Amino acid sequence: MDGEHSVSDLARSYPMSFAAVQKHVAVLERAGLVVKHPRGREQLVLTDVDAGRTALRLLDQLEVLWRSRIDRFAEVLAEPTKGADQ
Numbered sequence: 359m360d361g362e363h364s365v366s367d368l369a370r371s372y373p374m375s376f377a378a379v380q381k382h383v384a385v386l387e388r389a390g391l392v393v394k395h396p397r398g399r400e401q402l403v404l405t406d407v408d409a410g411r412t413a414l415r416l417l418d419q420l421e422v423l424w425r426s427r428i429d430r431f432a433e434v435l436a437e438p439t440k441g442a443d444q
Contacts, residue, residue, distance in 0.1 A: 364400040389413075 369379040383403055386392040391413065393404045 362402040362404045364402055365394075366400065368403060 365380055365383055366376070368383065369376040372379060383392060383394060383401075387394050387403075390409050391406055393406060394401050395404075396402070
């Protein structure tokens with residue numbers, strides 16, 4: 359997240375192919391989490407920190423929502439069923 363990095367540099371940092379890193383960067387770009395621009399023959403990638411923070415807040419809210427739903431689901435499953443012992 360710190361500064362600009364070429365897609366080639368990013369690819370060297372991860373145990374995956376250059377093409378796989380390009381695809382990941384494209385997904386992040388479509389999501390608005392990074393901005394990509396050319397510099398000479400390289401494609402530089404810059405993280406949009408504000409977009410990342412917004413996404414993190416949204417994911418935190420969704421986690422709270424889904425945890426409460428899962429807890430409620432567990433409660434419903436734990437309730438004795440009517441007529442089960444009859």
